[in-house]
Amino acid sequence: MPASAEPYIYADNAATTPLSPAALQAMMPFLTSTFGNPSGIHRVAREAADALADARARIATCLGAGAPNDIFFTSGGSESDTWVLHGAVQRFRDQFGAGARVRVVTSAIEHHAILHGCDELERAGVEIMHLPVDTEGFVAPADLRRALRDASAADHAAGVDAPPAALVSIMLANNEVGAVQDIAQLAAIAHEFDVPFHTDAVQAVGHIPVDARALGVDALSLSGHKFHGPRGIGALYLRPGFSIPPLITGGAQERGLRAGTENLAGAAGMAAALAEACADLEPRAAHVAALRDAFIQGILDACENVQLTGPAPSEHRLPSIASFVCRDCDSELLVMLLDRAGVAAAAGSACATGSTEPSHVITALGIADPTWAHGSVRFSLADDVSAADVDLLLERVPACIRRARLISSMR
Structure with missing residues (x-):
């Protein structure tokens, strides 16, 4: 997918949100x-x-x-x-x-x-x-x-x-x-x-x-x-x-x-x-959560060796957050590929002294196998996310996961 893929979907709202009018x-x-x-x-x-x-x-x-x-x-x-x-x-x-x-x-x-x-x-x-x-x-x-x-x-x-x-x-x-x-x-x-x-x-x-x-x-x-x-x-x-x-x-x-x-x-x-x-917190949260659930299920259905991290969709999970670990997939590479494909997401890892370490959160969940732990990614949906946005995410994200795995296997 070209770097100019439009519309660009900002799915990193847990990092920061746009200023409201x-x-x-x-x-x-x-x-x-x-x-x-x-x-x-x-x-x-x-x-x-x-x-x-x-x-x-x-x-x-x-x-x-x-x-x-x-x-x-x-x-x-x-x-x-x-x-x-x-x-x-x-x-x-x-x-x-x-x-x-x-x-x-x-x-x-x-x-x-x-x-x-x-x-x-x-x-x-x-x-x-x-x-x-x-x-x-x-x-x-x-x-x-x-x-x-x-x-x-x-x-x-x-x-x-x-x-x-x-x-x-x-x-x-x-x-x-x-x-x-x-x-x-x-x-x-x-x-x-x-x-x-x-x-x-x-x-x-x-x-x-x-x-x-x-x-x-x-x-x-x-x-x-x-x-x-x-x-x-x-x-x-x-x-x-x-x-x-x-x-x-x-x-x-x-x-x-x-x-x-x-x-x-x-x-x-x-x-x-x-x-x-x-x-309008409650109806908005319900709207976002429903589309988050559709996105989670779509990713799990479309991608092999991908697991949801955190709680199952419920009131015990923030409405906007869908997070995964992808086996044999470098999370930093995946986020860069997603960006080029028109999706802003976040890697669940931090780069330090030239080496990527698994997120402390992922490690605390008991995901110790590096083939899984190094492939964590978080999507945090916008308040005004639409079904059309989710459809685009389900088109772009699996393709990027597959490409990231291919590139990672060549390293």
Whole structure:
């Protein structure tokens, strides 16, 4: 298929989404005429402050937060994750002193914002406990309870009177295979041990119902560009009563917890995009999920030695994500061939020092055979995906898989 294949189908929406017209319209006043700094006290500043408060309130409503002040604006999901990781550890040390063992519990399939943040904390003396997942990508509640119980028993034996961990952080929905965790149950288990619970909801917000209070979490991260908002803006929800030290100091913005003049245009755009996404969320998710299911079945029917990764199609899988492993097929090559054929997709692997390593998510699912693990690919469908788009995908993707296998066999 020629490189100019049209129409080009963007099936990498889990990476980023196009800015919605509603978000752009909401942003424009704050990129032009309403340019004030919300921290000031004159009229121009007050207009900006009012707009920032409105954006905060709209996001709080969409997330089921108790009050607008539960929402703290950040630069995105990675900052929100980093803030809560470091903040929870410092909070624990401040509360329980140097004698208490500091632990963070997370899962093996988290986004690198969490995993690399945990690596940094580990180098600083924090014990990181990685929970396994099953072959579909789910954390077993029993594994979390066991990890916290064992840590609590070790502390008791050492004469330490403190919760067994500073934080449990488990993502709501996985960005690679779409597994949606039972966060409400996991958070309840953490709270049995007086441990706060954070969920990285970056892939979930705007795509499935997310109610922070119903989930029972103490902290929740989100990022605007995942649901047709602008890049460079995100938020951290903090439950009332759960406070953490600031990550960035120097000013009184975000109630003294996140210094720096606020990105007002970004906040307004994110609020508009989220309100738009939540307005028709359930019928849109059902539409996308139905076409995702047709695409998954079509690929499995058309291609030999291709397996679905993550959960079977259900409410426990993100509506847009179809992910596979293809035997004897290099994923980076496949994605390049797909691009030339008019399809944007993502490889489930990362290139490092000249060698392609299998995705940590795929490895955690128990796919160890390199002939399978190196062939992971993810398609994340657009909100407005059509049956015609799926027909084109089912024409182009199998052809690219066959070609990638042929080229891979010649290496």
